[in-house]
Amino acid sequence: MTGKILVTRSSMPEYEEYCEEIRDLWETHWLTNMGAKHKQFQADLKSYLGVENIDLLTNGHMALELSIQAMNLHGEVITTPFTFASTTHAIVRNGLEPVFCDIDPVDFTMDASKIESLITDKTCAIVPVHVYGNVCNIEEIQRIADKYSLKVIYDAAHTFGVKYKGKSTADYGDASCFSFHATKVFNTIEGGAVCFHDQDFGLNLYRLKNFGIRGPEVVDGVGANAKMNEFCAAMGICNLRHLEAEIEKRKLVVERYRSHLDSIDGLQLNPVQKDVDANYSYFPVVFNEKVFGASRNEVFNALADNGIGARKYFYPLTNTFDCFHGRYDEHKTPTALHMSKRVLTLPLYADLSLEDVDRICDVVLKTAKKTSVRIADMIR
Ligand code: T4K
Numbered sequence: 001m002t003g004k005i006l007v008t009r010s011s012m013p014e015y016e017e018y019c020e021e022i023r024d025l026w027e028t029h030w031l032t033n034m035g036a037k038h039k040q041f042q043a044d045l046k047s048y049l050g051v052e053n054i055d056l057l058t059n060g061h062m063a064l065e066l067s068i069q070a071m072n073l074h075g076e077v078i079t080t081p082f083t084f085a086s087t088t089h090a091i092v093r094n095g096l097e098p099v100f101c102d103i104d105p106v107d108f109t110m111d112a113s114k115i116e117s118l119i120t121d122k123t124c125a126i127v128p129v130h131v132y133g134n135v136c137n138i139e140e141i142q143r144i145a146d147k148y149s150l151k152v153i154y155d156a157a158h159t160f161g162v163k164y165k166g167k168s169t170a171d172y173g174d175a176s177c178f179s180f181h182a183t184k185v186f187n188t189i190e191g192g193a194v195c196f197h198d199q200d201f202g203l204n205l206y207r208l209k210n211f212g213i214r215g216p217e218v219v220d221g222v223g224a225n226a227k228m229n230e231f232c233a234a235m236g237i238c239n240l241r242h243l244e245a246e247i248e249k250r251k252l253v254v255e256r257y258r259s260h261l262d263s264i265d266g267l268q269l270n271p272v273q274k275d276v277d278a279n280y281s282y283f284p285v286v287f288n289e290k291v292f293g294a295s296r297n298e299v300f301n302a303l304a305d306n307g308i309g310a311r312k313y314f315y316p317l318t319n320t321f322d323c324f325h326g327r328y329d330e331h332k333t334p335t336a337l338h339m340s341k342r343v344l345t346l347p348l349y350a351d352l353s354l355e356d357v358d359r360i361c362d363v364v365l366k367t368a369k370k371t372s373v374r375i376a377d378m379i380r
Contacts, residue, residue: 004307005356009349010182011246013238021234030230033210037233041188044240049168051195053202056233057209060157060179062226063192064090067153067175068125070204075122078150080110081319081328082336083129086179087155088318091127099123100319102333107271108132108284108343111335112140119144125151130159130169131314132270132345133185133281138164138172153177160186161247161279170195180236185250185281186243188236191228249350250280256354257283257346260361266292266368282313283348285364286339293368296342302367308347308360315340 012018025031038056045054057063068077068090077091081100091098099118104111108131115126126145128136136154145152152172157179159169170176180191196202204221207214212221239246261267268286272278289295294302296312303310317340319328330337346360 004309005347005352005360006309007311007345007347008183009351010187011185011239011242011350013235013242017238017241018235021238022231025230025234032227032229034227035230035233037230037237038228041228041233041236041240044237045193048240048243049170049195051168051170053197053199054170054193054195055202055205055209056228057192057194057226058228058232059190059226060155060177060181060192061086061090062209062224063177063179063194064127064153064155065093066205066208066224066226067177067194067196067201068094068096068127070201070208071125071151071153071174072204073124073151075124076120077125077127078110078115078118078123079127080129080131080336081317081330081333082108082131082314082340083155083318084157084314085318085321086157087127087129088321088324092324096124097122098127098319098328100328100333100336103131103336103339104137105335105339107134107273108339109134109136110141112137112144115141115144119148119150123148123150125153127153127155129155129157130162132284133158133162133279134270135159135162135164135169135273135276138169142172151175157181157184158281159279160184161243163277165275166277168195174198175201180232185247185279186236186239188228188232188239191232191236246350247279250348251278252354253348253350253352253357254280254283256357257348257361260358261285261364264292264365266290280348283346284313284343285346286342287344288342294370296344299364299367300344302370303346303360303363306359306363308363310344310346312340312343313345315343 076097110128154173154176156176176195178193180188208223209226212223266288287296
């Protein structure tokens with residue numbers, strides 16, 4: 001038995017590799033503000049993702065928030081409540097009104113068949129999330145956006161390394177926003193990026209991440225400071241070299257989980273999506289208490305008792321957050337509500353040993369048994 005297992009663990013290059021990468025910073029003393037590492041990392045990403053345009057930011061949240069700001073939007077934005085706080089906050093912090101769309105019960109992404117009924121004359125954009133690395137219904141979302149002249153800003157925080165029909169997810173929508181946080185499949189410690197097609201949008205975004213400065217004596221935007229620094233860019237350069245190997249290792253971990261849990265009644269696992277090359281970023285399991293014999297919370301507690309840190313991503317729904325008290329009705333997104341009360345993401349990272357996966361699954365499965373015994377005791 002090994003020690004405590006957390007829900008994830010940051011991927012890191014060899015210490016020497018990173019030191020070598022940052023060595024020249026001690027010669028140049030150039031630490032931030034779009035330096036040489038920033039430029040190199042940007043070029044590396046362009047070629048890895050096969051995109052024309054990409055900008056780097058301090059984190060995934062600023063990628064989203066500033067992308068929305070750079071589009072000069074007003075009114076309502078259709079989005080999902082089954083996500084991390086960042087998605088909804090980026091909309092609200094831009095003075096826009098989120099309108100919550102329910103999710104698909106199989107892949108947890110926005111249910112595209114419900115979008116049109118939410119469109120009003122105030123709707124300006126759609127902000128879908130590729131949750132857990134599952135790709136949204138890209139074609140249908142784009143069809144609706146084209147029909148109603150709406151912008152599409154993807155929260156692609158979970159999909160770095162994912163391909164749809166052979167192309168990176170970065171290529172879809174008006175903007176696609178990645179997170180390179182320490183907990184992601186690919187990290188730059190903290191970091192984010194936006195891929196886009198429109199050059200004017202790109203220029204706006206570039207200025208907004210640098211206080212809205214247009215030139216030495218002109219500031220014509222109310223921007224923020226969201227520039228990626230050289231140490232983070234250097235981490236990105238190193239980690240990108242090992243990304244494919246990391247994804248391969250994650251795949252083995254996921255396959256081991258599936259070998260234990262795939263055929264268990266009452267458990268719903270993440271789908272294997274058609275036309276998608278996955279990045280194996282999360283391992284969500286939805287617990288049907290009656291059929292499986294234990295609830296999500298019972299499994300969560302049992303894992304915690306055994307030193308295993310699973311997480312309730314994404315509970316609570318963002319439309320139930322205290323900061324929005326009374327503003328939204330979570331019953332308008334019943335599938336999201338149902339899923340958020342039953343889902344648990346199990347530990348997943350490249351170096352998680354297969355023996356640890358066995359141990360985690362053992363605890364999960366035994367929880368059901370214990371609970372059934374308890375119910376049997378109660379009946380007796
Ligand atoms: N959109 C979506 C859909 C997102 O999921 C996120 C972020 C964003 C936007 C915004 O992107 P960023 O602005 O964050 O780039 C974590 C992450 O902080 C957050 O990035 C992520 N989503 C969210 C789903 O999870 P916490 O509060 O659960 O993280 P924390 O600190 O509890 O860490 C989880 C585990 O990760 C730890 O138990 C151990 C491991 N870990 C953590 C850190 C900080 C490491 O191994 N190394 C580390 O440095 O939010």
